[in-house]
Amino acid sequence: ETGVTQTPRHLVMGMTNKKSLKCEQHLGHNAMYWYKQSAKKPLELMFVYNFKEQTENNSVPSRFSPECPNSSHLFLHLHTLQPEDSALYLCASSPPPPSAGDYNEQFFGPGTRLTVL
């Protein structure tokens, strides 16, 4: 257990559905991240929240919409996804970047395995 939980663990949805992924951390961290992990590809950073404010949006399509109501919770709202969006979606948290001298280890949740039909 890393202290970061994600629900659901598995999700199958059609291209016209709307669903949300949830992430929760109990580590007292102030930075939270969404990553996409596809087979044999590097982790792709999607969004970063620092003290509930979005600080990074790495050219993610608008069909992915993040929400961070407080420093412990992070959501990823999904709508009209495409089959190529099928992947493992990982949430992570860390002490807020940057902190020179600290290595700001990221703690990951187990991920949501998403399949878009």
Add this chain to the structure above:
Amino acid sequence: GQNIDQPTEMTATEGAIVQINCTYQTSGFNGLFWYQQHAGEAPTFLSYNVLDGLEEKGRFSSFLSRSKGYSYLLLKELQMKDSASYLCAVKDSNYQLIWGAGTKLIIKP
């Protein structure tokens, strides 16, 4: 562009030693991480290097050469439970993590 290279897959024998290499080209350097990820599970932190040299932590060691843009993770006395993917990541000048695609390590009896 920024790039992290590591082998896609490696196979080793239980009880043996394996070295997983990682080379990087990034805009700036503020440390290199190794993570372990078992299938269907979260990546978990293994090691961090920011200065040149070897960091040892039990059966696992990590080495860094900043001048060569090179690191390796050394796993000794391999156990079946070490079968996993090993992810190399570099923190760039903006303190963002740049990730490699991971090395899948298969341990055979």
